[in-house]
Amino acid sequence: xxxxxxxxxxxxxxxxxxxxxxxxxxxxxxxxxxxxxxxxxxxxxxxxxxxxxxxxxxxxxxxxxxxxxxxxxxxxxxxxxxxxxxxxxxxxxxxxxxxxxxxxxxxxxxxxxxxxxxxxxxxxxxxxxxxxxxxxxxxxxxxxxxxxxxxxxxxxxxxxxxxxxxxxxxxxxxxxxxxxxxxxxxxxxxxxxxxxxxxxxxxxxxxxxxxxxxxxxxxxxxxxxxxxxxxxxxxxxxxxxxxxxxxxxxxxxxxxxxxxxxxxxxxxxxxxxxxxxxxxxxxxxxxxxxxxxxxxxxxx
Amino acid sequence: xxxxxxxxxxxxxxxxxxxxxxxxxxxxxxxxxxxxxxxxxxxxxxxxxxxxxxxxxxxxxxxxxxxxxxxxxxxxxxxxxxxxxxxxxxxxxxxxxxxxxxxxxxxxxxxxxxxxxxxxxxxxxxxxxxxxxxxxxxxxxxxxxxxxxxxxxxxxxxxxxxxxxxxxxxxxxxxxxxxxxxxxxxxxxxxxxxxxxxxxxxxxxxxxxxxxxxxxxxxxxxxxxxxxxxxxxxxxxxxxxxxxxxxxxxxx
Amino acid sequence: xxxxxxxxxxxxxxxxxxxxxxxxxxxxxxxxxxxxxxxxxxxxxxxxxxxxxxxxxxxxxxxxxxxxxxxxxxxxxxxxxxxxxxxxxxxxxxxxxxxxxxxxxxxxxxxxxxxxxxxxxxxxxxxxxxxxxxxxxxxxxxxxxxxxxxxxxxxxxxxxxxxxxxxxxxxxxxxxxxxxxxxxxxxxxxxxxxxxxxxxxxxxxxxxxxxxxxxxxxxxxxxxxxxxxxxxxxxxxxxxxxxxxxxxxxxxxxxxxxxxxxxxxxxxxxxxxxxxxxxxxxxxxxxxxxxxxxxxxxxxxxxxxxxxxxxxxxxxxxxxxxxxxx
Ligand SMILES: Nc1ncnc2c1ncn2[C@@H]1O[C@H](COP(=O)(O)OP(=O)(O)O)[C@@H](O)[C@H]1O
Ligand SMILES: [Mg+2]
Numbered sequence: 001x002x003x004x005x006x007x008x009x010x011x012x013x014x015x016x017x018x019x020x021x022x023x024x025x026x027x028x029x030x031x032x033x034x035x036x037x038x039x040x041x042x043x044x045x046x047x048x049x050x051x052x053x054x055x056x057x058x059x060x061x062x063x064x065x066x067x068x069x070x071x072x073x074x075x076x077x078x079x080x081x082x083x084x085x086x087x088x089x090x091x092x093x094x095x096x097x098x099x100x101x102x103x104x105x106x107x108x109x110x111x112x113x114x115x116x117x118x119x120x121x122x123x124x125x126x127x128x129x130x131x132x133x134x135x136x137x138x139x140x141x142x143x144x145x146x147x148x149x150x151x152x153x154x155x156x157x158x159x160x161x162x163x164x165x166x167x168x169x170x171x172x173x174x175x176x177x178x179x180x181x182x183x184x185x186x187x188x189x190x191x192x193x194x195x196x197x198x199x200x201x202x203x204x205x206x207x208x209x210x211x212x213x214x215x216x217x218x219x220x221x222x223x224x225x226x227x228x229x230x231x232x233x234x235x236x237x238x239x240x241x242x243x244x245x246x247x248x249x250x251x252x253x254x255x256x257x258x259x260x261x262x263x264x265x266x267x268x269x270x271x272x273x274x275x276x277x278x279x280x281x282x283x284x285x286x287x288x289x290x291x292x293x294x295x296x297x298x299x300x
Numbered sequence: 301x302x303x304x305x306x307x308x309x310x311x312x313x314x315x316x317x318x319x320x321x322x323x324x325x326x327x328x329x330x331x332x333x334x335x336x337x338x339x340x341x342x343x344x345x346x347x348x349x350x351x352x353x354x355x356x357x358x359x360x361x362x363x364x365x366x367x368x369x370x371x372x373x374x375x376x377x378x379x380x381x382x383x384x385x386x387x388x389x390x391x392x393x394x395x396x397x398x399x400x401x402x403x404x405x406x407x408x409x410x411x412x413x414x415x416x417x418x419x420x421x422x423x424x425x426x427x428x429x430x431x432x433x434x435x436x437x438x439x440x441x442x443x444x445x446x447x448x449x450x451x452x453x454x455x456x457x458x459x460x461x462x463x464x465x466x467x468x469x470x471x472x473x474x475x476x477x478x479x480x481x482x483x484x485x486x487x488x489x490x491x492x493x494x495x496x497x498x499x500x501x502x503x504x505x506x507x508x509x510x511x512x513x514x515x516x517x518x519x520x521x522x523x524x525x526x527x528x529x530x531x532x533x534x535x536x537x538x539x540x541x542x543x544x545x546x547x548x549x550x551x552x
Numbered sequence: 553x554x555x556x557x558x559x560x561x562x563x564x565x566x567x568x569x570x571x572x573x574x575x576x577x578x579x580x581x582x583x584x585x586x587x588x589x590x591x592x593x594x595x596x597x598x599x600x601x602x603x604x605x606x607x608x609x610x611x612x613x614x615x616x617x618x619x620x621x622x623x624x625x626x627x628x629x630x631x632x633x634x635x636x637x638x639x640x641x642x643x644x645x646x647x648x649x650x651x652x653x654x655x656x657x658x659x660x661x662x663x664x665x666x667x668x669x670x671x672x673x674x675x676x677x678x679x680x681x682x683x684x685x686x687x688x689x690x691x692x693x694x695x696x697x698x699x700x701x702x703x704x705x706x707x708x709x710x711x712x713x714x715x716x717x718x719x720x721x722x723x724x725x726x727x728x729x730x731x732x733x734x735x736x737x738x739x740x741x742x743x744x745x746x747x748x749x750x751x752x753x754x755x756x757x758x759x760x761x762x763x764x765x766x767x768x769x770x771x772x773x774x775x776x777x778x779x780x781x782x783x784x785x786x787x788x789x790x791x792x793x794x795x796x797x798x799x800x801x802x803x804x805x806x807x808x809x810x811x812x813x814x815x816x817x818x819x820x821x822x823x824x825x826x827x828x829x830x831x832x833x834x835x836x837x838x839x840x841x842x843x844x845x846x847x848x849x850x851x852x853x854x855x856x857x858x859x860x861x862x863x864x865x866x867x868x869x870x871x872x873x874x875x876x877x878x
Contacts, residue, residue, distance in 0.1 A: 047676065097861055103614045103676060108817050109860045111810050115853035123847065237687065237806075244680050274702075278691025281684045285669075288681045292673055348765060374767035386765075388758040399751050403768035408752035411744055414560050415751045456766060 027262020087211025247297020663782025
């Protein structure tokens with residue numbers, strides 16, 4: 001572990017600021033993906049182990065849309081909506097059938113879907129890396145220099161977009177009728193059914209919402225990174241960590257945990273580049289041991 | 301002798317057991333009655349250490365068992381059967397009882413013997429016989445009738461060779477005839493051993509006929525205790541308990 | 553009916569010896585390195601899957617980090633055989649038996665530490681915690697480049713000095729030795745599963761609340777099962793390391809833990825040998841599919857879907873249940 005490197009960075013405003021902005025960007029993108037995972041668990045009671053492929057598909061769909069339209073915003077939107085539709089088919093076609101099954105069956109179903117979709121993606125788009133879809137033109141400007149820290153304006157844009165979506169999501173869950181139905185469904189689905197509310201509808205709309213968010217995360221990420229079928233793996237693992245640390249089913253917890261993990265990643269890369277993953281899992285283990293319900297998880 | 305001194309337990313705002321004291325004579329047969337939610341099951345949970353009391357003390361003979369674990373209390377001779385049958389679905393009757401006997405004797409830690417050839421299998425036959433499960437001895441638990449599952453639950457408790465046996469609504473979910481059959485079997489068991497037996501029961505006929513002593517529980521408190529005769533004529537009981545019962549009948 | 557204790561033990565012992573002889577005959581019947589190696593691989597993977605099934609099928613705990621112990625066994629063996637220790641103390645011909653013993657012991661110790669912490673949690677939380685430990689272990693392997701070779705894996709091979717007339721460099725010796733060790737381990741597992749201890753596991757799986765009221769301490773039982781399963785996975789890992797003359801970080805990655813889950817699903821978790829059959833199907837599928845198409849994942853995924861949504865249970869479970877009904 002390179003403690004000195006970390007101390008150097010923490011005491012230099014340039015390094016501190018650029019790592020912090022980097023961590024914020026990672027954290028916010030992670031939140032988009034993880035919030036869906038935690039929401040799906042909270043309402044449907046299942047862990048979507050295939051959540052990573054939604055992120056990956058978001059990137060591919062956006063890439064394809066960019067090829068066809070050349071418009072960045074539109075492509076990102078198409079990517080996210082496309083994944084939302086995929087999520088609908090996935091839930092209605094497969095997930096629906098294993099709600100009552102045990103964890104092992106659910107894990108294996110998702111594992112199967114990961115294997116299949118990975119190969120389908122390879123068949124459609126080939127197994128070479130695709131280049132990123134690029135940053136929209138208005139952001140193709142020199143980076144900002146704040147306290148000598150190099151900060152690309154586009155990163156700020158991603159942070160603000162994600163933040164905006166987090167706020168919208170929070171409002172949707174706390175201020176709308178849909179939100180209160182979803183929360184009621186998480187606590188007592190039988191009661192809702194007794195009141196004549198279609199819980200099936202709530203289930204798949206939550207799944208679609210979660211898919212849409214993951215797709216959006218993938219599409220936004222595709223602006224700067226190359227696209228490959230395995231790109232969902234590490235974000236899946238990180239989303240698990242976020243879900244557990246934040247408290248399974250808690251959006252607020254996912255937000256906090258995403259920031260923690262984003263920062264751990266960003267500063268961990270300075271302090272112990274080879275053990276950043278290990279560091280995140282260590283945090284997860286500690287949370288599970290000390291507070292199994294997570295930072296903001298509710299008691300069952 | 302099982303003694304409870306001022307035992308109290310609350311869950312959040314609800315006081316489930318309020319200042320309950322009891323003295324159960326060795327070898328006696330006792331009933332606890334009271335409406336749903338009166339705290340009967342909670343009382344059993346407290347005695348067996350499944351949950352911890354907030355105040356008060358519990359003794360077996362002279363030993364203070366307050367705060368001991370469920371595991372320890374079981375080994376001190378308190379066994380129970382549950383209101384909602386609590387058995388091992390994939391085990392046959394024979395396997396279930398054998399496993400319970402081994403559990404009691406710490407025999408489940410043995411890696412070198414074969415379960416199927418274990419001498420405890422023979423002993424399980426006796427327990428099945430006295431509980432009337434010999435005819436379904438080789439049937440898998442989840443395929444048993446409701447009544448037999450309840451009996452199996454009791455048989456598991458008997459395998460503990462308990463001094464004190466607590467039965468939580470042994471006749472729950474049965475028709476009148478079946479209820480009597482069950483309670484007579486329980487009474488037989490009690491006669492054959494010198495256990496102290498406590499059962500929770502809603503059927504007043506049964507309670508007044510079988511129990512030597514009755515405790516009436518109401519909102520966590522002991523409203524009355526005594527012989528069947530004294531309970532029958534207790535004005536408090538008639539007001540509160542039978543009154544509550546009537547209200548319930550009206551609403552359903 | 554009245555079989556004595558020794559008899560059922562003896563019966564299993566005889567089955568084991570007969571199986572080994574049968575496997576040895578297969579070696580000569582097939583006389584083809586390809587097929588012979590498939591049998592060796594199936595034996596190793598089968599041991600891995602069966603060790604996990606102690607937890608999944610008998611104890612009812614979905615452990616999702618079992619590859620931790622597989623990899624721990626593999627690295628223990630490799631690192632020990634590469635160490636100067638052997639030359640310094642002139643262990644020579646004893647190095648393989650010692651290495652194998654260590655590959656059971658160290659993963660067992662690791663499983664004790666991980667198990668003490670994990671079994672406090674239930675269901676999905678248990679699964680997540682085992683997964684987290686696995687990923688920490690994986691990250692450690694990658695990070696400790698100086699010892700483990702990082703993402704390259706344990707390179708440079710290691711010596712396999714002959715012992716007791718067994719030379720693992722000879723193909724037949726390796727085959728006979730591996731199958732012998734696996735059968736021995738399976739025999740042991742059989743004894744454990746059929747013992748009172750094994751029925752204790754089933755009790756916990758069926759109902760984790762009732763045992764306390766029967767005076768049965770399930771914590772220590774669960775922990776011991778976790779340790780046994782971990783040690784045996786370590787043994788499987790060390791055999792794999794002997795086979796490949798190396799050890800790789802992917803063996804500690806989560807997908808390596810998914811493989812035995814898949815084998816258990818294929819073969820069946822309620823039948824003792826189910827996971828072994830699952831390993832056979834898995835290996836054949838692997839070989840066949842990767843020989844005939846690039847789209848390995850597509851085919852494998854479809855097969856899993858068929859099992860998950862169609863059969864809903866493993867092949868051997870299915871056969872046994874059908875057999876009982878008829
Ligand atoms: N584990 C628990 N947590 C919270 N409340 C409980 C718990 N167990 C029992 N209670 C409450 O305590 C009261 C008594 O319950 P119980 O002992 O089951 O009644 P009875 O067996 O007489 O029907 C009820 O109001 C019940 O809701
Ligand atoms: Mg009750």
